[in-house]
Amino acid sequence: MLFNSLSFAIFLPIVFFLYWFMPKKTLAKQNVLLLASSYFFYGCWDWRFLFLLIFSTLLDYYTGLKIESATAQNTRKFWFWLSISVNLGFLGIFKYYNFFATSFGDMLSGIGLKVNPWTLKVILPVGISFYTFHGLSYVIDIYKKRISAEKNFVDYSLFVSFFPLLVAGPIERATHLLPQIKRDRKFNYTQAVDGLRQILWGLFKKIVIADQCAEIANVIFNDPSAYRGSTLCMGAILFAFQIYGDFSGYSDIALGTARLFGIDLLRNFAYPYFSRDIAEFWRRWHISLSTWFRDYLYIPLGGSKGGIWLKIRNTFIIFLVSGFWHGANWTFIIWGLLHAIYIMPSIIFNTNRKNLETVAEGKTFPLLKDLVAMAVTFLLVVFAWIFFRAESLTHAVQYISGIFSESLFSMPQKQPRALVAIIILFLIVEWIGRTQQYALASFGLKWPKVLRWTFYYCLIAAIFYFTGPEKQFIYFQF
Amino acid sequence: MKKFLRTLLFFAIPVIFAGVAFEILLRRIPNDYSYKSNFLDKNAKKIEVLFLGNSHVYYGIDPKFIESKSFNASNISQPLDYDLKILEKYQNDWKHLKYVVVPVDYFSLFTRLESGIEAWRVKNYDLYFGMYSNCDPANYFEIVANQTKYNLERLRKYYLHGESDLRIDSLGWGTANHSQNSQDLIESGMVSAKRHRSSSEKRFLKGQINVLQKMADFCKERNIKLILFSSPAYKTYVENLDINQMNKNKQILNTFAASDKTVQYYDLLTDCRFDSVDFYDADHLNEIGAKKLSGIFDSIIKSEPKN
Known part of the structure; x- marks a missing residue:
C-alpha cells in the first residue's frame, strides 16, 4: 500500500x-x-x-x-x-x-x-x-x-x-x-491541520515534482549514449529533484500522517539543496539516517576525538557504510566515497560546522557568496547522484563521459519548459518556507482563508492533473 | 475534533464533487469494453462462434468473414483467465454457442494482466463487464487508472468533438491497424519479442494451464468445441523469440490438445499463408491479414462435422 x-x-x-x-x-x-x-x-x-x-x-x-x-x-x-x-x-x-x-x-x-x-x-x-x-x-x-x-x-x-x-x-x-x-x-486541531497540510505538500513533491522529473530522467538514464552532454546534465539535475521530491515527499507524508494520530516523528529533511557546503548538506539530507550513523557508528569509533587521521578514517567509514546501506551495489559505495571526499576539506580544516544557521536567515535573498556556495554544493551533489542512479559503474562512467564532451555546450534534446517552471515555483515556495519544518508550514497562513484555500485547491488540482498509475517511492528498495 | 471534521468536510466537498463528476463523465464515454459487454448482454444467446483473446485476435479476426454468427470478444492484452471469466459470466446464455476460439500465444501462459504494464486495463473488466478482479480499489475507478492529463484528453475528445474510445466495428473487430499505416516490421519484431519475453518464468504457468483446463471443461460440459491456436506472426518477430519459452509453450499446447479430443490446436505462428502485406506490425495483422485469418477459421469451422 x-x-x-x-x-x-x-x-x-x-x-x-x-x-x-x-x-x-x-x-x-x-x-x-x-x-x-x-x-x-x-x-x-x-x-x-x-x-x-x-x-x-x-x-x-x-x-x-x-x-x-x-x-x-x-x-x-x-x-x-x-x-x-x-x-x-x-x-x-x-x-x-x-x-x-x-x-x-x-x-x-x-x-x-x-x-x-x-x-x-x-x-x-x-x-x-x-x-x-x-x-x-x-x-x-x-x-x-x-x-x-x-x-x-x-x-x-x-x-x-x-x-x-x-x-x-x-x-x-x-x-x-x-x-x-x-x-x-489528545486530539489537537492545530497539529491535525498541520499534518494534513504536510501530507498535501508531500504528495505535491512526490507526484508533481518527483514523478514528472522521473519521466524524463529515466528516459535519459536508460540510454545515455543517445543524448548530448547538455541533455545528460539536465537528466542528472532532474534526477536530483526526483530523488529529493520522492524521499522528502514520502517523509512529509509520513510525518503528516503521524501527526493525525498525535505523534511527532523525527524530521528527515531541512531543505538540503539550500546547503552551502557538503557538511551542511548532510545535516539537512536524510537527517534521521545521518544522525543514526553519527550516534551509533561515528562516535563509538572515536568520532572527532583522537586526532585528524582518526577523524578522516571515521568519516570515510561512515560515508562508505552509508553508501552500502542504500544498496548492495558498487555504485552506492562510490556515491558514499564521493561524499566522503567532498567533506574532507571541511574535516581537515575544521570548518564542517561553519554553516549551522539557515542560509540568509531573515533576508529575502541570499548573498552572492552564499548563492555561489549553494550552486557549487548542488552541482557536487548532482554529480554524486549520477552514481546513485546508475545501474552499474560502467553505466555511470558512460553517463559522465557523455556529459564532459563538446556537446555539453549545445542545446539539450529535451526541453521540458513546463517542468522547469514548476521546479522554479517549487524552489520559490521552499525558499520562502526554509526556516519552517516543511515549506508549506507557514506559507500563506497570513492570507485570507479564501486565498489560502484556493492555493491548496491549486496544489490538489496539480496533484490530480499529474497523478496516474501508482509509482513506487525510490527509498522503498532500500 | 468537531471543528476539524467540519472544516475538513467543508474543504473536501468541492474535491469530492469534482472527483465524482469526473468519474461519471469518464464512465459515460463509450469504449470497447462497454460495447462488448453490452453486446454480449443482448446477443450472447445468438452467438455460434465466439472469439476470445488478446490483441492478436482483436485485430486479427473480423467476424464478418465467418459464415456462422460470430463475435470477437477479445481485447488488447486480454489474458486467458479473463477469457474464462467472460465465458463464465454468460454461462447461462450460450444457447447456440458451438465454437470458442482462443489464441494461446508465446506469452499467454507466462503472464497475468494484474502484474504487467497493462495492469491498468483490469478496471475495464470490473467497471464494464461487472467482474471482480481483486480488492484493490484502484481497479474500480476510471480516474485513478490513467494519468489525469490523458483522461482530460478523453473528456475533451468525446464531449467537445464527439470522438469516443471505441476502436472496433459492430462485431468487435479492432479497426485501427490499417495496412496504409503499417509499422516497420524489423523494428517492431525485435521490440515486441523482447516485450513478450517472460521475466516471471514459471510464476504464472501453473495457474494459466489450470485456466486452460477449466476452459476445456466448461466447453465440454456444454458440447462446445474449443479451438486453440498460436497467432500468425512475421518472421522478424519469430526470429527474436526465446526458443525455450516458445518450445515450452508449444509442447504444453500439443500435450493439452492430445489429451483432450474436444480441444483442437492450430499452430499458425509461422504459417506460410501469411506474408509481409498481411501485417500491420510484426505480430499484429492488418485488415488484409485479418480477412485471411478469419477465412482460415471459417474453413476450419465449416469443415467440422455438424452435430
Whole structure:
C-alpha cells in the first residue's frame, strides 16, 4: 500500500476514525489498533514478510529485557551480540548476500578461476533496512544504559512498526518515539491541520515534482549514449529533484500522517539543496539516517576525538557504510566515497560546522557568496547522484563521459519548459518556507482563508492533473 | 475534533464533487469494453462462434468473414483467465454457442494482466463487464487508472468533438491497424519479442494451464468445441523469440490438445499463408491479414462435422 494510492486514501481515514472515535477509548486500545493497522499496512505488500518483522520485533524486545535484567557483564554482552548479529544477519542475507557472492565470483574469475557463485532468489523485504535500524538503536541504547527496556510488548512493537515510518523511515529513536507511544494523546486541531497540510505538500513533491522529473530522467538514464552532454546534465539535475521530491515527499507524508494520530516523528529533511557546503548538506539530507550513523557508528569509533587521521578514517567509514546501506551495489559505495571526499576539506580544516544557521536567515535573498556556495554544493551533489542512479559503474562512467564532451555546450534534446517552471515555483515556495519544518508550514497562513484555500485547491488540482498509475517511492528498495 | 471534521468536510466537498463528476463523465464515454459487454448482454444467446483473446485476435479476426454468427470478444492484452471469466459470466446464455476460439500465444501462459504494464486495463473488466478482479480499489475507478492529463484528453475528445474510445466495428473487430499505416516490421519484431519475453518464468504457468483446463471443461460440459491456436506472426518477430519459452509453450499446447479430443490446436505462428502485406506490425495483422485469418477459421469451422 503506497502513500500515493487510493488504497491508502481509504485506509488512513478508517484508521483515523477508529483511533479517535473508538468506544471506551484507552491508550492501550489505541496502540493495539495502530499496531494492527501497521501490520495490515505492511502485509499489503507481502504478508509473508510480516513473520520476519514480527520475529525481529520479538528478538529485540526479548534481548532488550534480558540485557537489562542481566547482572553479569558477559551475559549482557551475550544478549547484546545475539541481537546485533541476528539483525545484521537478516540484513546481510536479504540485502547483501548476493552482492558478496557475485563480487567474490568476479574476483576469482579475475585471477582465472571460474566459479558459479551460489546466489539466493529472494525478494528484499520492504523496509528491512529501516526497521532493523530501529531495533538496533533500541538494543544499543539499552546496552549503553541510555534507556530502560520496554516492558509492554505492544508499545515496543508499535515503536518498530508504526505504519507511517515502517517502510522508509524516518529512522526513529526509542528515546523520542516510545515516550509518545506511552503518553495519552489528545486530539489537537492545530497539529491535525498541520499534518494534513504536510501530507498535501508531500504528495505535491512526490507526484508533481518527483514523478514528472522521473519521466524524463529515466528516459535519459536508460540510454545515455543517445543524448548530448547538455541533455545528460539536465537528466542528472532532474534526477536530483526526483530523488529529493520522492524521499522528502514520502517523509512529509509520513510525518503528516503521524501527526493525525498525535505523534511527532523525527524530521528527515531541512531543505538540503539550500546547503552551502557538503557538511551542511548532510545535516539537512536524510537527517534521521545521518544522525543514526553519527550516534551509533561515528562516535563509538572515536568520532572527532583522537586526532585528524582518526577523524578522516571515521568519516570515510561512515560515508562508505552509508553508501552500502542504500544498496548492495558498487555504485552506492562510490556515491558514499564521493561524499566522503567532498567533506574532507571541511574535516581537515575544521570548518564542517561553519554553516549551522539557515542560509540568509531573515533576508529575502541570499548573498552572492552564499548563492555561489549553494550552486557549487548542488552541482557536487548532482554529480554524486549520477552514481546513485546508475545501474552499474560502467553505466555511470558512460553517463559522465557523455556529459564532459563538446556537446555539453549545445542545446539539450529535451526541453521540458513546463517542468522547469514548476521546479522554479517549487524552489520559490521552499525558499520562502526554509526556516519552517516543511515549506508549506507557514506559507500563506497570513492570507485570507479564501486565498489560502484556493492555493491548496491549486496544489490538489496539480496533484490530480499529474497523478496516474501508482509509482513506487525510490527509498522503498532500500 | 468537531471543528476539524467540519472544516475538513467543508474543504473536501468541492474535491469530492469534482472527483465524482469526473468519474461519471469518464464512465459515460463509450469504449470497447462497454460495447462488448453490452453486446454480449443482448446477443450472447445468438452467438455460434465466439472469439476470445488478446490483441492478436482483436485485430486479427473480423467476424464478418465467418459464415456462422460470430463475435470477437477479445481485447488488447486480454489474458486467458479473463477469457474464462467472460465465458463464465454468460454461462447461462450460450444457447447456440458451438465454437470458442482462443489464441494461446508465446506469452499467454507466462503472464497475468494484474502484474504487467497493462495492469491498468483490469478496471475495464470490473467497471464494464461487472467482474471482480481483486480488492484493490484502484481497479474500480476510471480516474485513478490513467494519468489525469490523458483522461482530460478523453473528456475533451468525446464531449467537445464527439470522438469516443471505441476502436472496433459492430462485431468487435479492432479497426485501427490499417495496412496504409503499417509499422516497420524489423523494428517492431525485435521490440515486441523482447516485450513478450517472460521475466516471471514459471510464476504464472501453473495457474494459466489450470485456466486452460477449466476452459476445456466448461466447453465440454456444454458440447462446445474449443479451438486453440498460436497467432500468425512475421518472421522478424519469430526470429527474436526465446526458443525455450516458445518450445515450452508449444509442447504444453500439443500435450493439452492430445489429451483432450474436444480441444483442437492450430499452430499458425509461422504459417506460410501469411506474408509481409498481411501485417500491420510484426505480430499484429492488418485488415488484409485479418480477412485471411478469419477465412482460415471459417474453413476450419465449416469443415467440422455438424452435430
